[in-house]
Amino acid sequence: MKMKTKYKYLEFNEIKMVKERRTKVFEICNHATDCFLGYIEWDKGWRQYVWITPCSGEYKMSKGCLIDMADFIQQLMAEWLQNQKDNARTAVKIAKSVSLYENKK
Numbered sequence: 001m002k003m004k005t006k007y008k009y010l011e012f013n014e015i016k017m018v019k020e021r022r023t024k025v026f027e028i029c030n031h032a033t034d035c036f037l038g039y040i041e042w043d044k045g046w047r048q049y050v051w052i053t054p055c056s057g058e059y060k061m062s063k064g065c066l067i068d069m070a071d072f073i074q075q076l077m078a079e080w081l082q083n084q085k086d087n088a089r090t091a092v093k094i095a096k097s098v099s100l101y102e103n104k105k
Helices: 063-104
Strands: 010-014 026-030 036-043 048-052
Touching: 010 063, 026 063, 036 063, 048 063
Parallel strands: none
Antiparallel strands: 010 026, 026 036, 036 048
């Protein structure tokens, strides 16, 4: 399923990382000002996607902007959870096939 990345106030653009990562990183830009607002990326400690903002500057966000950001993070978390389930199913299938193979020996 294709994720929604363009909202009323914000746009989320995936950043292709040079170093291989298991999770995605997105930059956030405001439509009206084309201003860079930070990143959405996986936080290992919190075990979820979070908004990371540059330290300098002051940001003001309306309810609409925050709703856009929350919706986007919710999509990322749903995608991540589905990948975790798919990986678990694959691991179980591999374990069963190895077990069946060893039982035939």
